[in-house]
Amino acid sequence: MSLYVALEGVTKVYSTGNSASGDLMNAVGVGALQEIGNVGKVAVNKVNLTLKEGERLGIVGHNGAGKSTLLHMIAGISEPTSGQISVNGKVTSIMTLGVGLRDDLSGRENIYVDGEVQGKSRAEVDQVIDQVIEFAELGKFIDYPVRTYSTGMKARLAFAMITHIEPEILIIDEALSVGDAAFAAKATARILDICAKGKIVIFVSHGMQAVRDICNRCIYLKDGRVVMDGAPEVVTKAYIDEVRDEEEALLMVRFATHVGNRSLVSGYEIKNLLMLSGESRDHSVRIEAGQRLRIRVNADCLPGNSLATCRISIVRLDDLIVFQQEFPAAYYFLAEGANGLELDFSPLPLAPAVYRLDVELRDHSAVDATVCAASSSVFEIYSLSPPAGGKPMLYYPVSGRAVPV
Amino acid sequence: MNYGENNVALRCTGVAKTFTVQREMRVWRILFGAEEVSRGPVIEALRDISLEVPRGKIIGILGRNGAGKSTLLRLLGQVYLPTRGSIEILGRVAGLFELGGLGNPNLTGREYAIRYLGLMGVLASEMTEVLEDIENFSELGNAFDQRIRTYSSGMAARLYFSVATAYQHEIYLIDELLSVGDEHFQAKCWLRMRERLLNGASGVLVTHDWAAIVRLCETACVINDGTFSFVGSSDKAVVSYLNQPKPSASVARFEAMPEEYLACKGEPFRLDLLVEILEPGAVDCTISIEMLRIGIGWEIVILSDDVRVGERTGRYSMSFEMAALPLEPGNYSLNVFLVKSGATLDCRSWTYGNGLHLLVEGEAGHSAVNLPFMARRIPEVLE
Known part of the structure; x- marks a missing residue:
């Protein structure tokens, strides 16, 4: 019979107690009155899903x-509160690394025990054990009890064990970052390799590119429901689009303390602060890397103060100032026909990150400048295709060419 | 200590x-x-x-x-x-x-x-x-x-x-x-x-x-x-x-180059390198400029794409150019790599202990980098 995974009306509800004592009270029956109205959190809500052999499903969502x-429910780690899950095939999951290891046995013995659990004969394990040991890179520790291992070493062993059995239904939860960088790279390559062989693969990731590379079907999960089911390119794009608007709103909420506008000296006020991405005429706080950015400032200043300036700074969220310039206020805000200042970065070479835009009206009449009005906003630069070789601070174009000599 | x-x-x-x-x-x-x-x-x-x-x-x-x-x-x-x-x-x-x-x-x-x-x-x-x-x-x-x-x-x-x-x-x-x-x-x-x-x-x-x-x-x-x-x-x-083994210079290598370079903030920047390909096959070259301030920060500031040097054996003259160097005055680490299908060949990089140095001169600004921009007065009410 062919492999399948079928979910029918699967629902999972977690109780959300608020304190340890509350739970205890409940357990002895005293707390029943307090818990009225506490229905718990519905984590998964009536999900129907059928996977056939050859399907590689990506799951995206917040x-x-x-x-x-x-x-967890498909892997059999937890039970649905209601609904049916039927699975035909052996499920191997890469998410709970190291749980099955027996502490008192050596790494080598663990590989045999695990093989038996997976229904392999000793001879079958003998065939792969050298590869597993080599992959895990544990050296002499392979013959020491697992309890002498560090966390990273346990994870390596578990990962090596899992990936060397031929999986039928493979479940991968993002945790691909096992051990140090060198091992993580090896682990990722190994997973891609398995995906090519796996008969049914279920893959959860926040990396949209990884989902597109690995999967041939994708669902979008939102508040426990499947809101979209289709080709990975289509679903991931819909997800990204939807996320963008939400993220914009979220960004403003999350960095609310960085956002504000105040006038400290009467007669000075920043009236309007706009960020225009690309050729757009609408204010936006999410800007694609490498696009043009225009910043428009309108402000009121006291007429006659020729020593006032408008200082514009762009500060990365770890307080690194990436741009700071002062402009004479009189020229931009007071002179005949002056209607504000436009700063044009075309393109803006900043790399993806969250930045704060600070605009200050400063009076330089005294030795130390006084801040007369200040306004701050937060924006995020994102990129759909970051460079592979590293994370530079700037996306500044470097042209290169070679000529034979 | x-x-x-x-x-x-x-x-x-x-x-x-x-x-x-x-x-x-x-x-x-x-x-x-x-x-x-x-x-x-x-x-x-x-x-x-x-x-x-x-x-x-x-x-x-x-x-x-x-x-x-x-x-x-x-x-x-x-x-x-x-x-x-x-x-x-x-x-x-x-x-x-x-x-x-x-x-x-x-x-x-x-x-x-x-x-x-x-x-x-x-x-x-x-x-x-x-x-x-x-x-x-x-x-x-x-x-x-x-x-x-x-x-x-x-x-x-x-x-x-x-x-x-x-x-x-x-x-x-x-x-x-x-x-x-x-x-x-x-x-x-x-x-x-x-x-x-x-x-x-x-x-x-x-x-x-x-x-x-x-x-x-x-x-x-x-x-x-x-x-x-x-x-x-x-x-x-x-x-x-x-502890990276120095990549072999037997497939392709840089010819001798100075260790110190001088550039000006906001000015055009050009780096010339001589490369020799010793075994046939496509070789790429890439450069990065990194800010390395021990105890304070390390960051790659600029990273070039891979640029094809050539496929055939022989000597090549490479040049990398930037229209206006977006760096503030100071010392930087300059790194150059030769790459063949993902593997590093010859390189000069501080992580290998043989990096090059770039000194940027000019008038110091108030920010970490020097972003090119234009400022203009908004004339009338915009459309």
Whole structure:
């Protein structure tokens, strides 16, 4: 019979108690009155899903959308509150690394025990054990009890064990970052390799590119429901588009303390601060890397103060100032026909990150400048295709060419 | 290292730690006197570790999985006793490792914070303020009043970091901690650690993330197989830790080039290189300009794409150009690499210990980089 995974009306509800004592009270029956109205968190809500052999399913969605809960139920780690899950095939999951290791046995013995659990004969394990040991890079520790291992070493062993059995239904939860960088790279390559062989693969990731590379079907999970099911290119794009608007709103909420406008000296006020991405005429706080950015400032200043300036700074969220310039206020805000200042970065070479835009009206009449009005806003630069070789601070074009000599 | 008696926060002298691997049922064998001493193999987790942490500095410890990093941190945090040698700790220690160890996952975030702060001796009068700080910093929102067991691992890590650093301690023992949460949260963690350092905290940071070491530590040690294989400035420690074999120059190589380069802020920049391809096959070249300020920051500022040098053997003249150098005056590290289908061939890079230097001249501005822009007056009401 062919492999399949079928979910029918699967729902999972977690109780959300608020304190340890509350739970205890409940357990002894005293707390029943307090818990009225506390229905718990619905992590997965009536999910129907059928996977056939050859399908490689990607699951995308926000944190807390129920991705991991769903995976846990398919893997049999937790039970649905209601609904049916039927699975035909052996499920191997890469998310709970190291859970099955027996502490008192050596690494080598663990590989045999695990092989038996997976239904392999000793001879079958003998065939792969050298590869597993080589992959895990544990050296002499392979013959020491697992309890002498560091966390990273346990993870390596578990990963090596899992990936060397031929999986039928493979579940991968993002945790591909096992051990140090060198091992992580090896682990990722190994997973891609398995995906090519895996008969059914379920893959959860925040990396849209990884989903597109690995999967041939994709669902979008939102608040525990499947809101979209289709080709990875289509679903991931819909997800990105939807996320963008939400992220913009979220950004403003999250960095609310960095956003504000105040006038400290009467007669000075920043009236309007706009960020225009590309050729857009609308204010936007999410800007694609390498696009043009225009910043427009309108302000009121006291007439006659020729020593006032408008200082514009762009500060990365770790307080690194990436841009700071002062402009004479009189020229931009007071002179005949002056209607404000436009700063044009075309293109803006900043790399993806969250930045704060600070605009200050400063009076230089005294030795130390006084800040007369200040306004701050937060914006994020994103990129859909970051460079592979590293994370530079700037995306500044470097042209290169070679000529034979 | 000698920092004078009053300036030392933490000192290890000749520390060693060995573990004896016990066979199963040891407790029963001891109880019934079945054997006097159970002799399993002995693991020498650490040997000959001597280390002084001066006040106000963080010493970095770099090592791969299983090199003994966590054992060392546990010794310093007095979780283990050393087998040999002595450890002196001259200040109040906050361990930022194995966090959550004292919490039971049924506690809410707030309850955990109160328990931790109580243990650390935070006064009841200060408690409200510190708790509020933790609640804000951790960005947990409503989850702060829910059980830790309902948290994702990222949320738990945010809670633990926020709690452990909410209060100024004298000595921090940190294990990989600055890799918590997303990039925005990490930026916040960095700021907070810097602030604690400026207020005179000392510490030990144990990690395999060498970039963190360069950004936070002036001095670092490389731990290899239980002992320090290198102690010195953190950039040299990175070179020693990465221990990258110098790539072979037999397929393609750079011809001799000067080590020092001079450029001007905002001016056109051009770098010329001579490359020789010795074996047929496509070879690419890429360059990066990096800001390397030990103990303050390391960052790649500019990274070029891979540029094809050629496919056939022979000599090639390479040039890289930028219209206006977007760098502020100062010293930079210039790195050039030859690459063949993903593998590095010949290179000059500080991580290999043979980097080039770029000195940028010009009038210093107020920012870290020099972004090209145009300013104009908005004439009338815009359309």
